[in-house]
Structure formats: structure tokens, C-alpha cells
Amino acid sequence: MNASIGASQNVIEVRGLVNRFGAQIVHEHLDLDVPRGEVLAVIGGSGAGKSVLLRSIIGLQQPAAGSVSVFDTDLRHAAPAERARIERRWGVMFQDGALFSSLTVLENIKVPMIEHQPLPHDLMDEIARLKLALVGLPADAGHKTPAQLSGGMRKRAGIARALALDPEILFLDEPTSGLDPLGAAAFDELVVTLKHSLNLTVFLVTHDLDSIYTCCDRVAVLADRHIVASDTPDAIATHSHPWIRQCFGGPRGRNAQSARALIGQGA
Numbered sequence: 001m002n003a004s005i006g007a008s009q010n011v012i013e014v015r016g017l018v019n020r021f022g023a024q025i026v027h028e029h030l031d032l033d034v035p036r037g038e039v040l041a042v043i044g045g046s047g048a049g050k051s052v053l054l055r056s057i058i059g060l061q062q063p064a065a066g067s068v069s070v071f072d073t074d075l076r077h078a079a080p081a082e083r084a085r086i087e088r089r090w091g092v093m094f095q096d097g098a099l100f101s102s103l104t105v106l107e108n109i110k111v112p113m114i115e116h117q118p119l120p121h122d123l124m125d126e127i128a129r130l131k132l133a134l135v136g137l138p139a140d141a142g143h144k145t146p147a148q149l150s151g152g153m154r155k156r157a158g159i160a161r162a163l164a165l166d167p168e169i170l171f172l173d174e175p176t177s178g179l180d181p182l183g184a185a186a187f188d189e190l191v192v193t194l195k196h197s198l199n200l201t202v203f204l205v206t207h208d209l210d211s212i213y214t215c216c217d218r219v220a221v222l223a224d225r226h227i228v229a230s231d232t233p234d235a236i237a238t239h240s241h242p243w244i245r246q247c248f249g250g251p252r253g254r255n256a257q258s259a260r261a262l263i264g265q266g267a
């Protein structure tokens with residue numbers, strides 16, 4: 001496909017994806033579209049293949065078959081320079097933040113800039129400080145190492161680094177895992193704010209039903225090795241697939257729906 005056409009509204013298109021590890025088939029003919037500007041949550045049971053899907057999209061996992069296009073470009077067939085240009089247009093926050101432990105937060109945020117877009121050091125410092133403020137971290141957090149931050153602050157620092165190059169797509173792998181309910185809710189609000197202020201497309205792997213109702217436009221459910229349903233959170237909640245019924249009909253699903261109803265009433 002030609003990157004210059006850009007006619008598609010989908011910034012990510014996955015077609016016929018197959019991933020296996022030895023005899024274990026994780027994905028079998030999986031299709032998924034992510035339109036520009038959408039916050040998409042990918043949910044599914046533990047081990048369903050959500051992280052492997054994310055890794056396949058960003059090129060860290062070589063699929064056995066199928067294609068993945070990002071910005072209308074099939075990354076498997078892209079020349080290294082083109083691939084690097086595409087990679088600069090997304091940012092990734094892995095589950096544990098994946099920050100360099102020996103660097104300060106500001107130095108961590110500057111790493112992608114030094115790698116992909118070296119600028120005078122003063123300017124990179126200034127940009128890093130702006131990213132820190134954007135994710136709601138105080139200025140003094142910039143001079144701390146990851147070990148000196150709380151779990152929630154580390155995740156925010158991970159997002160700040162993912163935003164270093166002003167990406168169009170933000171990939172988040174279980175961003176609220178390990179956070180207390182208030183920290184998780186604040187994180188969901190941050191995702192909504194970033195989506196609107198930066199016009200981001202967000203690909204979110206999550207187990208958190210509150211996040212789904214708070215910040216997602218659409219939910220794609222990964223089960224039985226492929227996407228079994230993809231729709232708004234409300235529509236997914238009434239889907240008949242057994243895993244979805246178990247997930248949304250259980251106590252966590254009911255709590256998330258009640259919380260949403262209360263928010264809707266302005267409580």
C-alpha cells in the first residue's frame with residue numbers, strides 16, 4: 001500500500017493475523033481496524049493474546065501469517081528508513097513503564113528524542129519539562145529516578161516518554177494495573193484529556209472495566225484466538241459470547257456499570 005494515499009480513516013489495520021509459539025496458536029486469522037481518533041480497548045482473558053497483538057502491531061512480534069498496516073503502510077515490507085519514520089509516529093507505554101532505572105525522569109523522556117530527533121540539549125530539556133507537565137507530574141519529579149516515584153507517577157512518566165515525539169497513536173499496555181481505584185480513575189481521566197488535547201488515537205490493552213466505561217469509544221474482545229466482538233462498551237456489555245457474559249455479568253462488570261450510571265446522574 002502507498003503511504004501517500006492516506007485515504008483510509010483507519011490508522012491500524014490487522015488482517016488474517018496468525019501468531020503461534022511452538023504448538024500453541026495464540027491468534028488465528030484475527031482482523032482488527034482502529035480508526036483515527038478512537039480510544040480502543042482490547043480486552044480478553046489472561047493469556048488470550050492481547051499483549052502479543054500489541055507487539056505484533058508495533059513490530060516486536062513477527063507474525064506467522066497475516067498483515068499489519070499502520071498509517072497505510074505494511075511494516076513487513078517497509079524499507080528501514082520508512083519504518084523508522086512510521087515508528088516515530090507512535091508512542092508506547094509498556095505495563096511496568098519500562099523506564100531506565102539509572103536515568104532521571106527527564107533523561108528518560110529525552111531518550112526517544114536523542115534516538116530519533118536530536119535537538120540542542122536546552123530545547124530537549126524544555127520539551128521534556130513540557131511533557132512532564134502535560135501528564136500532570138510536578139516539576140521536581142523530573143529530577144528523580146523511577147525508583148523514587150510512586151507506581152502511579154511512574155506510569156505517568158512512562159506516558160510522558162511515550163509522548164516525547166508528539167505521536168499520533170499511543171499504545172498503552174494495562175496502564176491502570178497495580179494502581180488503587182483513585183489512581184486508576186485519575187489515569188483514565190488523563191487518557192481522555194490527552195485524546196482531546198493531542199488528537200490521539202489510543203490502543204489500550206486493559207482488564208479494567210472502569211477504564212472501558214470512562215475513556216473508551218470502542219471495545220474489541222479477544223477470545224477464541226480472534227476478535228469475537230467489537231463495539232461500544234454498552235453494546236459489548238450485552239453481547240452473548242460466554243466470556244463477555246462472564247466478564248460483564250460478574251461483580252466487577254456490575255460495579256463498573258453502576259459507577260457509570262452514577263456518573264451519568266452527576267453523582
Ligand SMILES: Nc1ncnc2c1ncn2[C@@H]1O[C@H](COP(=O)(O)OP(=O)(O)OP(=O)(O)O)[C@@H](O)[C@H]1O
Pocket residue numbers: 021026044045046047048049050051052053
Ligand atoms: N515470547 C513468547 N514465547 C512463548 N510464548 C509466549 C511468548 N509471548 C507470549 N506467549 C504466550 O502467548 C499467550 C498470550 O500472551 P499475552 O501476553 O499476549 O496474553 P495477554 O492476553 O496479554 O495476557 P495477560 O492479560 O495475562 O497479560 C500466552 O499463553 C503466553 O504464554
